[in-house]
Amino acid sequence: MLFHLSIDADDPRRVAQVIAELWGGVASPFPPVIDGSWIAMAGDDRNTAVEVYPRGTELVEAEGDADAVGAIGGNGRHSSTHFAMATAMGVEQVLAIAKREGWPAKYRKRGGAFGVLELWIEGSRMIEVLTPEMQAEYRATMTVAGWNGFLASVGMANA
Known part of the structure; x- marks a missing residue:
């Protein structure tokens, strides 16, 4: 399943x-990755969404214990495209696969709301892999009401 x-x-x-x-x-601003981003939220039972970044945005892996960031004018090896997917596997299984492939991977807690495993395919394309526990966190928090609450907490109104 894609989220x-x-x-x-x-x-x-x-x-x-x-x-x-x-x-x-609904559509709302989406400031966590790069300024000027927006998110379209279906408001369905799976909290389906499409994040839309400014043209030319590349997602890049952050050093240490930090979330991936968006940058404009990178080297062209990275992309703005990513997806969040469900897995029945546990954290250690996913990390073992990443290690086997030689791909960077780490646990992140997005906005203090839901966990993901940032997995960098070939070291350049990010996917977010959600274990069953992370999927439950995602479904509980990435709702239209939950997102509006986040925007209010960072001083932004839903446009």
Whole structure:
């Protein structure tokens, strides 16, 4: 199952608003990755979402105990595209696969709300892998109401 994916666009707000309209959902600012980002939320039972970053955004692995970040004007090896997926495996199993492949991977708690395993395919493309426990956290927090609460907590209004 996919929970969300990200793309880039010339006009992230407009693209997110159209996707949200097609779903009958909502579009909101999405500041955690890079300024100017928006998120389209379906408001469905799986909390399906599409994150829309400014054109040219590349997701890059952060050093140490930090979340991946968005940057403009990188080396072209990275991309704004990522997705969050479910697995029935546990943390150690996922980390063992990453180690076997020689790919960076680490646990992160997104916004203090839900955990993910950042897995960097070939060291350049991020996917977020969610164990059953992480999936429950995601479903409980990545709701339209939950996102509006997050925006309010960082001093942003839903546009």
